[in-house]
Amino acid sequence: MGSGFRVRCILAWSLRGCEHEEEASVEEEVVEAMDPKPEIEDSCKPRCVKQLISYEACVKRIEEDENGQKHCTGQYFDYWGCIDQCAAPKLFRKIV
Amino acid sequence: MAGGRALLSGPRSWCELLLARRFGIQNEKRNVTLCSQNGRWMTENSLPKRSSQSQDQRSTLSNIAALVGAGAMGMLGLAGFAHADEAEHGLQAPSYPWSHSGWFSSYDHASIRRGHQVYKEVCAACHAMSLVTYRDLIGVAYTEAEVKALASEIEVEDGPNDAGEMFMRPGKPSDHLQAPYANEQAARAANGGAYPPDLSLICKARHNGQNYIFSLLMGYRDAPAGISVRQGLHYNPYFIGGAIAMPKVINDGQVEYDDGTPASASQIAKDVVTYLSWAAEPEADERKLIGAKWILGACIALFQAGYFKRWKWAPYKSRRIIWDVVN
Numbered sequence: 001m002g003s004g005f006r007v008r009c010i011l012a013w014s015l016r017g018c019e020h021e022e023e024a025s026v027e028e029e030v031v032e033a034m035d036p037k038p039e040i041e042d043s044c045k046p047r048c049v050k051q052l053i054s055y056e057a058c059v060k061r062i063e064e065d066e067n068g069q070k071h072c073t074g075q076y077f078d079y080w081g082c083i084d085q086c087a088a089p090k091l092f093r094k095i096v
Numbered sequence: 097m098a099g100g101r102a103l104l105s106g107p108r109s110w111c112e113l114l115l116a117r118r119f120g121i122q123n124e125k126r127n128v129t130l131c132s133q134n135g136r137w138m139t140e141n142s143l144p145k146r147s148s149q150s151q152d153q154r155s156t157l158s159n160i161a162a163l164v165g166a167g168a169m170g171m172l173g174l175a176g177f178a179h180a181d182e183a184e185h186g187l188q189a190p191s192y193p194w195s196h197s198g199w200f201s202s203y204d205h206a207s208i209r210r211g212h213q214v215y216k217e218v219c220a221a222c223h224a225m226s227l228v229t230y231r232d233l234i235g236v237a238y239t240e241a242e243v244k245a246l247a248s249e250i251e252v253e254d255g256p257n258d259a260g261e262m263f264m265r266p267g268k269p270s271d272h273l274q275a276p277y278a279n280e281q282a283a284r285a286a287n288g289g290a291y292p293p294d295l296s297l298i299c300k301a302r303h304n305g306q307n308y309i310f311s312l313l314m315g316y317r318d319a320p321a322g323i324s325v326r327q328g329l330h331y332n333p334y335f336i337g338g339a340i341a342m343p344k345v346i347n348d349g350q351v352e353y354d355d356g357t358p359a360s361a362s363q364i365a366k367d368v369v370t371y372l373s374w375a376a377e378p379e380a381d382e383r384k385l386i387g388a389k390w391i392l393g394a395c396i397a398l399f400q401a402g403y404f405k406r407w408k409w410a411p412y413k414s415r416r417i418i419w420d421v422v423n
Contacts, residue, residue, distance in 0.1 A: 033348050033358035037314060059321040071322030073338070077187050080333060084311070088190035095363045096207075 036094035037087070044086035051079035183323075187333040189304055189311035192366075196373065197306075200388065202381040203374055206355065209237035211371025214351050214364050219295065222287065222342075224275035227296035228375050231269035236374065243269050250274045288328050290341030299369070299376040306373050308334060313365040316344040 045052065055075035062070040196203045212233065215225070230247040234240050247267035252274070254265050267274070275294075277283040284291050299305030311334045319331035319338070329339040346368075351359050374380070 033360040033363065035348050035360040035362050037362045055320075062322050068322075072320045073183050073323060076320035077182050077333065080317070081187060081190075084187075084190040088192050091362060092193050092195075092366070095360060095366055096357050 037091055040087045040090050040094070041083050044083050047086050048079055048082035051075065051082050055079050183333075183338045184336060186336045186338070187311075187315075189307040189334055191304075192307055192310060194306055194370070194373075196370070196380070199384060202384070204370060205237060207367045207370040208374045210353055210355065210357060211367040211369070211374075212237050213354065214368040215295070215371055217351050218345055218364075219368065220273075221276055222283075222292040224277070224283075224292075224294045225273045225296045225375060226275050226294055228273050229270060230267065230273070232378060234269065236378070237371075240269070247271060288341060292342065295372055295375065297376045299373045301376075305376065306369055309372060310365050310369045312340075313346050313368070314361065 055072055055078070058072035058075045062072065195201060195207075215223075230243050233246075234243050238246065247269050250267040250271070251264045252267050252271050253262050255262070257263055277286060280291055293301075299309060302308050312332060315332050315334045316330060317333065319325060323331065323338065325331050325339040329341055330343055331338055332340045346361050346364050348361050349359055350361070351364055353359050357363060377383075
């Protein structure tokens with residue numbers, strides 16, 4: 001990893017500094033903390049398809065209207081409220 | 097019967113009598129001894145009189161009127177909601193399964209310690225926690241030595257010395273956590289007119305505090321179609337009105353935990369909210385212990401009191417009155 005990396009660093013040196021490459025290798029040793037929340041929310045999307053469709057229909061409806069008064073907050077809240085209800089019990093199992 | 101008072105047999109509760117009169121419940125025939133006003137004893141087979149017809153109609157009509165009225169009020173109440181109110185109330189935060197919720201659950205003190213670290217490194221730049229002292233953390237998140245070291249990192253202005261001058265000294269455990277701004281005006285000036293609230297009691301000062309704060313910190317999303325927030329504000333559906341001045345501050349790897357816990361955004365938010373919950377209710381662990389003891393004691397005392405009452409009342413409740421025909 002080390003020498004190969006240095007070679008790549010020299011080649012990339014003209015484009016950007018080598019410091020970034022070295023830092024990246026150090027950071028990779030530290031366990032990267034991936035947030036589980038987006039994953040869980042994605043897995044909850046199938047349950048909230050109805051609200052999502054309703055929201056997208058609203059978006060389409062207000063596209064044509066440009067007087068700036070119309071908005072889809074209601075459908076947005078319904079959708080994200082549904083996702084929240086589904087994701088909340090699962091999230092804390094994934095974190096300490 | 098005129099002027100007489102019926103003495104019904106057997107002990108009757110007042111509500112039984114009320115119901116009987118109200119709904120005209122028929123009782124079985126009884127020989128009832130009546131005592132009339134002129135002192136002569138009379139006997140009659142009597143039944144509790146049914147309410148008269150007119151009274152019946154009146155009461156039925158009033159029942160119907162009450163139901164219709166209640167229905168109308170309900171409908172009016174529902175119709176009064178304008179759908180634009182959603183943003184005004186904010187998206188309702190879901191209930192997360194906090195490890196310290198529950199009558200017999202204490203705080204996760206490791207989480208409080210991490211949360212304090214998050215507060216110090218991320219939040220203290222803008223938010224004060226002036227009601228919390230360093231010594232409150234002793235035995236909760238840090239040892240006394242650690243707290244002394246933490247406190248000595250700050251500089252505090254102290255009272256006049258013998259020359260009459262104010263001077264700066266390193267912090268002591270009895271000092272409050274240092275506020276980033278001298279006063280509210282300074283805080284507003286530094287944050288575009290918005291005041292970052294003091295966080296000492298924030299979990300009690302907001303409805304559904306813990307869940308709300310967690311959702312808020314994690315809830316920065318793209319605005320729905322048709323909504324735009326002005327420059328300087330950010331969209332957050334959980335915030336009342338939707339446009340919050342605070343930017344998203346919690347990201348993956350924002351903080352490096354001393355105990356090596358992977359610092360995902362959810363982890364950071366969870367820890368800081370646990371810390372804020374503790375700050376708002378530091379007595380919670382002890383309160384639950386005391387509560388468990390006293391509620392158990394009260395239940396035992398209730399059982400005891402009930403038994404004693406029933407024991408004392410037994411002779412009265414089991415008495416029998418014997419009626420006899422007078423010829």
